[in-house]
Amino acid sequence: xxxxxxxxxxxxxxxxxxxxxxxxxxxxxxxxxxxxxxxxxxxxxxxxxxxxxxxxxxxxxxxxxxxxxxxxxxxxxxxxxxxxxxxxxxxxxxxxxxxxxxxxxxxxxxxx
Amino acid sequence: xxxxxxxxxxxxxxxxxxxxxxxxxxxxxxxxxxxxxxxxxxxxxxxxxxxxxxxxxxxxxxxxxxxxxxxxxxxxxxxxxxxxxxxxxxxxxxxxxxxxxxxxxxxxxxxxxxx
Numbered sequence: 001x002x003x004x005x006x007x008x009x010x011x012x013x014x015x016x017x018x019x020x021x022x023x024x025x026x027x028x029x030x031x032x033x034x035x036x037x038x039x040x041x042x043x044x045x046x047x048x049x050x051x052x053x054x055x056x057x058x059x060x061x062x063x064x065x066x067x068x069x070x071x072x073x074x075x076x077x078x079x080x081x082x083x084x085x086x087x088x089x090x091x092x093x094x095x096x097x098x099x100x101x102x103x104x105x106x107x108x109x110x111x112x
Numbered sequence: 113x114x115x116x117x118x119x120x121x122x123x124x125x126x127x128x129x130x131x132x133x134x135x136x137x138x139x140x141x142x143x144x145x146x147x148x149x150x151x152x153x154x155x156x157x158x159x160x161x162x163x164x165x166x167x168x169x170x171x172x173x174x175x176x177x178x179x180x181x182x183x184x185x186x187x188x189x190x191x192x193x194x195x196x197x198x199x200x201x202x203x204x205x206x207x208x209x210x211x212x213x214x215x216x217x218x219x220x221x222x223x224x225x226x227x
Contacts, residue, residue: 041221042220044204045218049215089155097145097216098157100216102155105154
């Protein structure tokens, strides 16, 4: 069964600090891995998309890494801001939008 | 990209009633989907909304409970029928724009509470 597991479930950090969120998956076959940010009461917004051949991708202060051999990904947030408070969802596709597995997400809270 | 709006943004409904959620996109899209996000759970695909034909439902979801319409390339509706408290959830419309490579966009969601 395809699964996406994220850790930690929740995280509280001080404004200005960095943090790293983890995603482990057992999805096969693998097409791409996406990270989304979901603000409370809003829909998910795409941060990065990585295919098998990519091992890092950045979007501003967000940097995602992918190790396709160990089936692990991480999302690193640099110099956190209060607006980074949200849930971050890891999504792995097996090819085709109907074959997408979502993680439960990591809830990040950035405090002053 | 695609800008997606959903109506209503939230609603509180009585058991046994039905609610229709609308999804409007600002551009033509090739694919439209409906998801459910229950509290503390990951997003679950309900169905693919097919333009001009019956939706394709995922395992565990049926047309009688979640009828879907998609009359054109920019609009779709999802009805949650004969609601029970277990249907309390966030319902999200999602699209893949024409010419998009792996980009999937989500609407703001409709937060439904069934009493």
